[in-house]
Amino acid sequence: MYKHDGMKLKERINIAQVSRGRMPLILDGDPGHDDAMAWMLAASADIFDIKAVTTVAGNKDLENINRNALRICTLFGIDAPIASGAAKPMYGRVITGGDFHGVSGLDGADLPEADRELSEMPAVELMAKVLRESRQPVTIVSTGALTNTGILLEAYPELKPKIRQISIMGGGIRNGNWTPAAEFNILVDPEAADIVFRSGIPIWVSPLDVTEKALIYPADRERFRSAGSRLAEIIGGWLDFFGSRHEGMGWEGSPMHDPNAVMCLYKPEIYTVKDVYIRIECSGEYTRGAMIADFGDSEHYNARVLMDLDREKFVEELLAAEERYR
Numbered sequence: 001m002y003k004h005d006g007m008k009l010k011e012r013i014n015i016a017q018v019s020r021g022r023m024p025l026i027l028d029g030d031p032g033h034d035d036a037m038a039w040m041l042a043a044s045a046d047i048f049d050i051k052a053v054t055t056v057a058g059n060k061d062l063e064n065i066n067r068n069a070l071r072i073c074t075l076f077g078i079d080a081p082i083a084s085g086a087a088k089p090m091y092g093r094v095i096t097g098g099d100f101h102g103v104s105g106l107d108g109a110d111l112p113e114a115d116r117e118l119s120e121m122p123a124v125e126l127m128a129k130v131l132r133e134s135r136q137p138v139t140i141v142s143t144g145a146l147t148n149t150g151i152l153l154e155a156y157p158e159l160k161p162k163i164r165q166i167s168i169m170g171g172g173i174r175n176g177n178w179t180p181a182a183e184f185n186i187l188v189d190p191e192a193a194d195i196v197f198r199s200g201i202p203i204w205v206s207p208l209d210v211t212e213k214a215l216i217y218p219a220d221r222e223r224f225r226s227a228g229s230r231l232a233e234i235i236g237g238w239l240d241f242f243g244s245r246h247e248g249m250g251w252e253g254s255p256m257h258d259p260n261a262v263m264c265l266y267k268p269e270i271y272t273v274k275d276v277y278i279r280i281e282c283s284g285e286y287t288r289g290a291m292i293a294d295f296g297d298s299e300h301y302n303a304r305v306l307m308d309l310d311r312e313k314f315v316e317e318l319l320a321a322e323e324r325y326r
Contacts, residue, residue: 022049023164023265024134026127027078028085030058030144031068033106033242034258037235037318038143038169041262043076044324048266051130051138053082054123058144058188059097060105062087068106070114075234076325082116085123086147089189097184108241109234123148128156137164139265143258145185146170150192153199165202169261171278171291172208173305182289183208186280190289194280203303205278206260207291210271210306214260215253216243220315224322231325259318264306267317272308275301 025048029035042048053073055065066084073082088094097105119126127148131138140163142149149166152159170185170193178184186193197203216239225236239254246254264271277297281290293305 021136023047024049024051024130024136024138026050026052026054026130026138026140028054028056028123028127028140028142028144028148029069029258030056030060030065031072031106032059032143032258033108033238034256035059035143036068036072036106036238037256038141038258038262039072039078040076040235040325041259041266041318041321042141043078044321045262045266050078050080051134052080052126053078054085054127054148055083056085056123056144056147057087057094057096058185061096064105066118067114068104070116070118071106071111074112074114074116075231081119081121081126083119083121083123083126086145086151089145089147089192090150091191092189095178095184095188106238108239109237111234124151124155127152128159131156131159131162134162137162139164140166141261141265142166142168142170143185143261145188146192146196147189150189150195153195160199160201163201165204166196167204167206167261167265168196169206169211169258171205173276173291173293173307174209176290177208179286179289181281181284181287183291186291187289190280190282194282197278197280197302200302204261204264205276205303205305206257206264207305208257210309211257211260212255213309213311214256214314215251215311216256216315217253218243220253223319227322232322235322256314256318259314260306260309263314263317267313270310270313270317271306274305274307276303276305277301278303278305
C-alpha cells in the first residue's frame with residue numbers, strides 16, 4: 001500500500017517537484033545510445049545537479065557499460081563520481097541486450113577516451129554516501145535494471161526519506177519488448193523492480209507505452225547533425241546506428257526510450273500522465289517481468305505513469321540540449 005507521511009501519491013509527487021535551487025540527481029543506467037541522450041539532457045539542463053553516476057549490467061556486460069559511462073561523462077563534462085554497479089541481478093539469470101547497441105554497446109561514433117576513472121566505491125555505497133550527505137532529498141533516475149536501487153533500499157532502509165523520487169524507464173502497460181509480457185529493464189531484474197515499487201517512494205514511470213511514441217525520424221537525425229560540430233557528428237552517428245537497428249525491424253523511426261525518465265522531471269507538461277497502482281510479476285513462466293497496472297485502485301496508487309507525449313516538443317528539447325553544448 002502506498003503511504004508516505006500520511007500524504008497521497010499526487011500530493012507527495014507535487015511536493016517532490018518543488019525544490020529551491022537545483023535538483024540533486026543520481027544517474028543510474030546501462031549506456032546505451034538512449035541512456036547517453038538522457039545523460040546529455042540531464043547534464044545540460046540547469047535545474048539538475050548530478051551528484052553521482054552509477055552503472056549496471058544490461059545493454060552489455062558491466063565492463064563495456066563502465067567504459068561507455070566513463071566516455072559519456074567525459075564527452076558531456078559530467079563532473080561527478082562514477083561507480084561500477086551490479087554485474088548480475090539480485091536473483092535469476094543474467095540477461096543482456098546482446099549486440100542491439102553494437103559490439104561496444106554504443107556503436108556509431110568514435111568517442112573521446114575517458115579522462116576520468118571509476119570510483120573506488122561500489123555503486124550502492126556511493127549512492128548511500130550521496131544520500132547521507134545531501135541537504136536536499138535526491139532524485140534517482142534509472143534507465144537500466146533496478147538492481148542497484150533495489151539493493152540500496154534493502155541495505156539502507158533508513159535512507160528512504162532522503163530519496164525525493166525515483167524516475168525509471170521500464171515496463172510496459174500494453175506490452176513488452178523482450179517477451180510479449182515484459183520490457184527489458186524490468187525483465188533483467190524483476191525482484192529489484194518489485195522492491196522499488198513496494199518502497200513507498202514516489203515513482204515516475206516511462207513505459208513502452210510512451211517511449212515507443214518518442215520517435216526520432218530520419219529528418220530529425222539530420223537536424224541533430226546539422227551544427228557540424230564534433231558533438232553533432234557523434235550524436236548523428238549514434239542516432240544513425242540506433243535508427244538503422246529499428247528501421248531494420250520495420251520502424252519508421254527509432255524510439256528514444258531513456259530520455260523520457262529525465263524529460264518528465266524537466267518538462268512534465270509535454271506528457272499525459274496517469275496515477276496507477278503497479279505490481280511486478282516475478283514468478284510467472286510466461287509473464288516474469290511483466291508490469292501489472294491497476295488504474296482503478298485509487299487508494300493504493302504507487303506510481304505516476306507517462307502514457308502519451310508531444311513528440312515534436314520532445315525532439316525540440318533534445319535539440320536544445322545539444323545546442324547548449326555548442
